[in-house]
Structure formats: structure tokens, C-alpha cells
Amino acid sequence: MKILVTTKRVEHYESKIRINAEGTGIVTDGLTYMINPFDEIALEEAVRLKGEHDAEVVAVSIGSDDATQQLRTALAIGADRAILVKVDQPLDSDCAAHVLKAIVEREEPNLVLMGKQAIDDDANQTAQLLAEYLGWPQATFAAKTESLESEAEKQKEPAIEVDDDTATVVREIDGGLETVELDLPAVISVDLRLNVPRYPALPNIIKAKKKPLDEVTLDDLGVSANAKVTVLGYEPLPERKAGVTVESVQELLDKLQNEAKVL
Amino acid sequence: MASILLIAEQYKGSLRKVTFNGLGFAKQAAEQLGLDLHILIAGSDVGGIADELQGYGAKAIHVADDSDLEIYRTEPYTQVVCKLADEIDAQMITAAATVQGKDLLPRIAGRLGAGMASDIVEMLEDGTFKRPVWAGSVIARVRVETDRKVVSTRGTAFEAPKKGDDTADVNEVDVSLDEADKVRVEDMEETKSERPELTEARVVVSGGRSMKDDKGVKMIEELSDLLGAAMGASRAACDAGLVPNELQVGQTGKVVAPELYFAIGISGAIQHLAGMKGSKVIVAINKDPEAPIFQLADYGLVADMFKVVPEMVEEIKKRKGA
Numbered sequence: 001m002k003i004l005v006t007t008k009r010v011e012h013y014e015s016k017i018r019i020n021a022e023g024t025g026i027v028t029d030g031l032t033y034m035i036n037p038f039d040e041i042a043l044e045e046a047v048r049l050k051g052e053h054d055a056e057v058v059a060v061s062i063g064s065d066d067a068t069q070q071l072r073t074a075l076a077i078g079a080d081r082a083i084l085v086k087v088d089q090p091l092d093s094d095c096a097a098h099v100l101k102a103i104v105e106r107e108e109p110n111l112v113l114m115g116k117q118a119i120d121d122d123a124n125q126t127a128q129l130l131a132e133y134l135g136w137p138q139a140t141f142a143a144k145t146e147s148l149e150s151e152a153e154k155q156k157e158p159a160i161e162v163d164d165d166t167a168t169v170v171r172e173i174d175g176g177l178e179t180v181e182l183d184l185p186a187v188i189s190v191d192l193r194l195n196v197p198r199y200p201a202l203p204n205i206i207k208a209k210k211k212p213l214d215e216v217t218l219d220d221l222g223v224s225a226n227a228k229v230t231v232l233g234y235e236p237l238p239e240r241k242a243g244v245t246v247e248s249v250q251e252l253l254d255k256l257q258n259e260a261k262v263l
Numbered sequence: 264m265a266s267i268l269l270i271a272e273q274y275k276g277s278l279r280k281v282t283f284n285g286l287g288f289a290k291q292a293a294e295q296l297g298l299d300l301h302i303l304i305a306g307s308d309v310g311g312i313a314d315e316l317q318g319y320g321a322k323a324i325h326v327a328d329d330s331d332l333e334i335y336r337t338e339p340y341t342q343v344v345c346k347l348a349d350e351i352d353a354q355m356i357t358a359a360a361t362v363q364g365k366d367l368l369p370r371i372a373g374r375l376g377a378g379m380a381s382d383i384v385e386m387l388e389d390g391t392f393k394r395p396v397w398a399g400s401v402i403a404r405v406r407v408e409t410d411r412k413v414v415s416t417r418g419t420a421f422e423a424p425k426k427g428d429d430t431a432d433v434n435e436v437d438v439s440l441d442e443a444d445k446v447r448v449e450d451m452e453e454t455k456s457e458r459p460e461l462t463e464a465r466v467v468v469s470g471g472r473s474m475k476d477d478k479g480v481k482m483i484e485e486l487s488d489l490l491g492a493a494m495g496a497s498r499a500a501c502d503a504g505l506v507p508n509e510l511q512v513g514q515t516g517k518v519v520a521p522e523l524y525f526a527i528g529i530s531g532a533i534q535h536l537a538g539m540k541g542s543k544v545i546v547a548i549n550k551d552p553e554a555p556i557f558q559l560a561d562y563g564l565v566a567d568m569f570k571v572v573p574e575m576v577e578e579i580k581k582r583k584g585a
């Protein structure tokens with residue numbers, strides 16, 4: 001079995017994001033980067049499935065040379081190989097899906113595991129688009145039935161079940177948890193409550209340096225970067241006016257009743 | 264005439280309220296772009312709820328009624344929408360950015376070769392869109408480059424339109440699905456709650472990791488019930504299994520904008536703020552005076568929730584009695 005996992009490089013989720021003076025982008029000074037947190041969860045699941053099924057795990061990132069750092073981390077966490085698709089500027093979800101389609105056609109995995117959304121553009125599109133372009137079934141928002149503090153989670157059991165032809169996935173939906181079975185090959189996007197990702201262990205970080213990391217270009221893949229959605233600029237959010245501190249429950253309720261008139 | 268197609272969402276035979284917020288956007292977009300408004304409702308035995316969509320200026324309401332559409336699945340719904348979109352020359356296809364909308368719309372965009380703007384909060388005069396990015400830290404202005412456009416809307420950003428007395432034609436969609444589906448729904452574990460839906464409530468009371476156990480959860484529940492509020496939570500509270508996942512408010516959970524929001528024992532991480540900072544009045548209760556939530560709160564109370572929440576419950580009961 002082969003599992004492809006996408007690992008996008010994004011600004012660390014605790015970063016304070018500020019817009020540059022021209023409103024054309026964000027200020028990158030002092031920012032740190034990480035694997036998109038949802039992709040970390042996808043990778044963790046892939047590594048667990050690998051333990052169960054003797055699978056090969058291939059990590060893919062589309063980005064600049066800097067994304068090599070995230071791919072090395074993915075290798076240290078347990079991916080066997082990595083592929084960097086080198087692009088100079090960020091791509092929209094549609095381009096990313098076309099690139100990933102070309103990679104899937106080369107690699108022929110049984111399963112593609114992806115984050116449900118990238119925490120920079122918050123688009124939540126690429127997995128669904130990739131599934132569509134491949135003509136594969138999709139299961140979005142994979143989750144676990146048990147809590148993330150359960151025994152199953154402590155034992156690092158995979159939450160997604162796979163056999164030769166099918167995968168069984170629990171999905172987090174409006175109204176509860178839905179279980180679906182889907183034919184492989186398939187694309188699965190993961191939500192927060194699927195697992196708790198591990199940190200790479202130091203010896204594995206060293207070993208990861210020897211694992212294969214290939215670079216390809218859009219030309220190699222025969223994909224052009226025609227965005228369907230273009231970002232024209234950024235603007236700050238409207239400011240909220242400063243609030244007040246109250247000293248007691250009495251004062252709070254008085255204010256809510258008489259000043260804000262919401263109680 | 265070219266049209267805009269709104270996909271209405273129902274769950275177990277009831278329209279989701281957020282459909283009407285999506286309708287607010289669709290109606291505005293139809294006027295601005297000079298398009299006919301069409302609405303699609305899909306499901307099994309949904310003829311009745313089609314009536315509820317009357318009076319909003321639609322040219323036609325399309326009803327796709329078929330037992331295969333009873334439970335939402337990506338592929339059958341994609342086929343129904345794409346076929347209809349072609350028949351009515353839909354230039355824009357839109358729905359609310361619910362879990363279903365998020366699953367379905369990109370797939371439709373891919374099939375139609377259209378670009379998609381996710382989770383928009385505004386459409387500008389020139390047809391470009393505003394949408395929050397980086398967990399709502401900033402707003403991006405985006406242009407969809409394709410003629411045909413797919414748009415998902417953030418419910419809190421659009422008002423439901425007033426109902427008029429116009430009547431739309433009702434069209435029964437001929438549902439004929441291609442090939443056996445590759446996805447089978449095996450089971451559904453429902454979260455049941457008597458409380459109002461998070462995204463629809465006037466007041467929301469959210470608890471964080473600090474609830475610790477059932478006792479803390481009960482405290483928040485009691486306050487919610489007393490106020491007729493919906494209950495929400497932080498990710499940490501959901502991860503710990505204290506409350507159902509569905510209650511998560513934030514970047515990746517529900518986006519709410521009630522008149523009154525209580526954040527109790529919630530630190531105020533940006534991912535949480537992303538889901539509630541549109542609320543009219545925000546109250547924060549936290550024992551740490553440095554908690555970032557206080558920067559956003561209209562009223563902040565530095566206190567231990569286990570002390571002040573029961574106090575609030577008593578005091579509200581007293582005031583209600585008076």
C-alpha cells in the first residue's frame with residue numbers, strides 16, 4: 001500500500017499576522033513556519049496506518065525551497081520519501097489540486113491523506129478538487145469517535161480503517177459523527193479530532209537527512225500555474241472598541257441589563 | 264436569462280436556518296449582477312419545505328426529490344447540482360459554508376471548471392469578494408477569474424431577507440444518477456441537544472478547558488439554560504471529550520455572532536476568536552487577568568468560574584423572580 005500525504009508550509013499558528021504597508025501581503029519578519037497543523041494530523045494518521053499495513057508514506061509539498069524544512073520534518077516523523085514541487089509564488093487551491101493530480105498519476109497511491117484546510121488561506125478546497133480531478137471518492141473531515149484523551153489514542157491506534165479495496169472513515173458533520181465506507185483509491189481530508197500528532201524524535205531527525213527528497217518543477221509535471229482565484233490585496237479587520245473590567249457578578253449583570261441591554 | 268443558483272440545505276426534512284442567510288447573499292448578488300435567482304432543494308420528501316422558500320424573489324424553486332438523496336452524499340448531490348446549473352445557465356452557484364457546503368461546493372467548482380471563493384463575508388460593487396484568512400486575522404479581497412463562479416457564504420455576514428408574497432415556479436428535477444456510488448454511509452451517531460443551535464442563538468455561553476469535568480460542564484449548562492442560550496466550547500474542551508465536537512466555536516468550528524457571547528475559562532487563542540469576534544457584546548470570565556480574551560471583551564471579570572458561575576445563576580434567578 002502507498003499513502004500520499006500533503007504537507008504545506010504555513011506560518012506558525014501562534015504567529016501574529018500583520019499586513020504590510022502596501023496591503024499586498026503580510027509582514028514576514030520574525031515569523032516562524034510549520035507543517036500546516038491539519039497536515040500534521042494527516043501525516044500522523046499515515047504513519048499509524050503504515051505501522052499496521054506495511055505501507056509506504058510519501059510526503060508532498062508545493063512551495064519554495066524553504067518548504068524543504070517541512071518535508072525534512074515529515075521524514076523525521078515517519079514519511080519514507082518526500083517530493084518538493086518547486087514554485088516561486090503561492091498557488092490557489094485549484095492549481096495545488098492540479099499539481100497534486102499530476103503527482104498522484106506518477107506515484108499511484110491507494111490513498112491520499114490531506115488536511116481539511118490550510119491555516120493561511122483557510123480555503124478548504126484542495127482535497128475536494130483533487131478528488132474531483134482524479135474522479136475518486138472523497139471523505140472530508142475525518143475524525144475519531146473516541147476523545148483525544150482516550151486509551152485508543154494513547155495507544156496510537158489509527159482511526160481510519162483501510163483494507164485492500166476500501167477505507168472506513170468517521171466524519172465530523174453538522175449533527176454528529178457519520179461513518180462512511182469508500183472505495184479505494186480515495187482522497188481523505190482530516191479534521192482536528194482524528195489524532196494527536198507526535199513530535200519528531202532526535203535520532204529520527206538525523207536519519208531523515210538521509211531519506212530521499214526529490215524536487216520537481218511544474219514543467220516536469222506539465223502543469224501550468226493559472227490561478228482561478230486571485231488575491232487582490234489585504235486589509236485589517238475593523239477595530240472593536242476597548243471594553244471595561246467589572247469587579248463583581250452584580251456589576252456585570254447590571255451592565256448587561258442597563259448599559260448593553262442584552263439581558 | 265442567466266441565473267444564480269442557491270443550494271438550500273435541509274437536515275432530516277427541516278431547512279437549516281443558515282440557508283436564509285445564504286439566500287440574503289444570493290438575492291443581493293442576483294440584483295447586482297442582473298441574474299435570475301433559482302433555488303434548489305434536494306432530499307427525500309422535501310416538497311413541503313420548498314414552500315418555505317417561497318416569497319424571496321426566486322424565479323424558480325427546483326425540487327430534487329429522490330430516496331437516493333435522503334442522506335447527503337457528495338457525488339449524487341454534485342450530479343444534481345451540475346446538471347441543473349447547466350439547464351438554467353447558472354453563472355454563480357452558492358450555498359452556506361456549512362459542513363455540507365464545504366464538502367460539496369469545491370467538488371461542483373471542479374466539475375464545472377469554475378473558480379471558487381470560500382466563506383465570503385461580502386461581495387463588492389466590482390464583483391470581487393472579501394473573505395477572512397489566517398484564522399480571521401486579516402481580510403483578503405479576492406477575484407474569481409472564471410466566468411462561472413462558485414461561492415460559499417459565512418452565515419453571520421448576511422442577513423436573512425424579509426419574506427414577501429411573490430411566488431416562484433416549482434420545478435420537479437428529474438433525478439437520474441450515473442453509476443454506483445463509491446461512498447456508502449454506514450452509520451450516524453447523532454448529537455442530541457434540547458438547546459438552541461449554536462449558529463442560531465441570540466445568546467451563546469461557551470466554556471473552555473477550565474470546565475475540567477462533568478461538574479464544570481453542568482455549571483455552564485445551567486447558565487446556558489437559564490438564559491435560553493446555546494452552549495459553545497473551545498477546542499481544548501472538545502478535544503478533552505468534555506462536550507461534543509459540534510460545540511466548538513472557532514476557525515475550524517462554528518462561526519457565531521450572537522447578541523451576547525460569554526467566554527468562560529477560555530484563554531482567547533486567535534483560532535477561538537475567529538469564531539466569535541463578530542458577536543455584539545462579549546463577556547469574558549477568566550481567572551488570569553493577562554488572558555488575551557480580555558483584549559476583545561466588552562466586559563471582563565477576573566474571577567474563578569467555579570465561584571462566579573453559580574453566583575451568576577443564583578443572581579439571575581433572583582432578578583428574574585423580581
Ligand SMILES: Cc1cc2nc3c(=O)[nH]c(=O)nc-3n(C[C@H](O)[C@H](O)[C@H](O)COP(=O)(O)OP(=O)(O)OC[C@H]3O[C@@H](n4cnc5c(N)ncnc54)[C@H](O)[C@@H]3O)c2cc1C
Pocket residue numbers: 013037038119470471472473496497498499500511512513514515516517527528529530531532533534535538548549550551554566567568569
Ligand atoms: C489548526 C488549529 C485550529 C484550531 N481551531 C480552534 C477552534 O476552532 N476553536 C478553538 O477554540 N480553538 C481552536 N484551536 C485551539 C486554540 O489554539 C487553543 O488551543 C484553544 O482555543 C484553547 O482552549 P481553552 O482556552 O479552553 O484552553 P486554555 O488555552 O488551556 O485556556 C484555559 C483558560 O481558562 C482559564 N481558567 C482555568 N481555570 C479557570 C477557572 N477556574 N476559572 C476561570 N478561568 C479559568 C485559564 O486562565 C486559561 O485562560 C485551534 C488550534 C489549531 C492549531
Ligand SMILES: Nc1ncnc2c1ncn2[C@@H]1O[C@H](COP(=O)(O)O)[C@@H](O)[C@H]1O
Pocket residue numbers: 006007008009036038039060061062063093096114115116117118119121122123124125126127
Ligand atoms: N502548497 C501546498 N503544498 C502541499 N499541500 C497543499 C498545498 N496547498 C494545499 N495543500 C493541501 O490542501 C489542503 C487544503 O488546502 P486549502 O484548500 O488551501 O485550504 C491543505 O491542508 C494541504 O494538505
